[in-house]
Amino acid sequence: MRRALLAITGLAAGTTALVVLKGTPGTGQAAPDRPVAQAPVAAGGSAAPAPAPSGVTPSARPSASAKPSARAGAGRTPGARGGTTTRATTAAPRATTSAPKVSTRTVTGPTVAYRYGSLRVQITLSGSRIVDATGLDMPVGGQEGLRADDVQARYSGSSGEVVAKQSANLDTVSGATYTSTAYKQSLQAALDKA
Template identity: 40%
Template sequence: MHTLRKNRPLRRIVLASAATVSGMVLLLSLKPHTTPAVAGLTPSPAPFSSSSAPATAGTSGGATGSGGSSGSTSGTRTLTGDSVQTRYGPVQVRVTLADGKITDVTAVEYPQENPRDQQINSYAVPELTREALTAQSAAIDTVSGATYTSDGYRRSLQSALDSASG
């Protein structure tokens, strides 16, 4: 005898209801995945920073992003790229060059208005910084899930590097 025989429809209804309720309880008890570093958005220090001169030896450009520079005797300059407006807010980076090599890249401004922006940029900005230091240029990959921030970061970094050569 099978428990779901056709002549016992009430038993089928009870079993189907119990299965549905059990499934809903299991589904609602799942916790969404969250990144533990959402609260602290401070990117970790760049491991490639090998400059013998302090990173503050140069002067940075103004808020217009024109990319000011200074010529110190050690060849270290700090340049600020243009502020690039993205769909979720402005992105602007500051780059430190020592003897023509990128020694540090700092995101001066990036979207962080809401928890979702904070979550995305807590992993995207440090990854973009690592990419820029490794590539030694603005030819860096887009971080998955942070397309707009990646594009703004790349464009601001390129404007800073362009102002260094010009």
């Protein structure tokens, strides 16, 4: 997005500079000795600069105080076609492509039954990186709920152990071995799906 904005800004600045340098007819500038071929129009309606013919040296813009007789011979280079030169122009900005967008997807592991109930794990991936994890359908209330809360607090969330380790190789939560094991099994199955 930033590159596209810079390209558009550069194109606008270049076009403005060309208009200012060329000026408008009848403002005291001398007409060119020969007609200049019309520049091709690039996408977006702006004119792309025409390359200078070979053997032609870019000349400086004559000052407004220069005499007409001095202007007529200004910018001529020996051996140039027609004896005149063209003004140097800036190159149009190149079209840029943006980086591919990273897709975010959610994968849910299977329900794993264990001694105190059942649970399943859902992970969110950005590209191939785990950015979030959470336990679903975990036991609520009583000792089973407390164990599930401990496991959820340790493993889940964007700052949990799953995101930190980027794998199912997690440390077992003390006092919640069965719940930890079930969580890791569902997580591993979700990773295998992803």
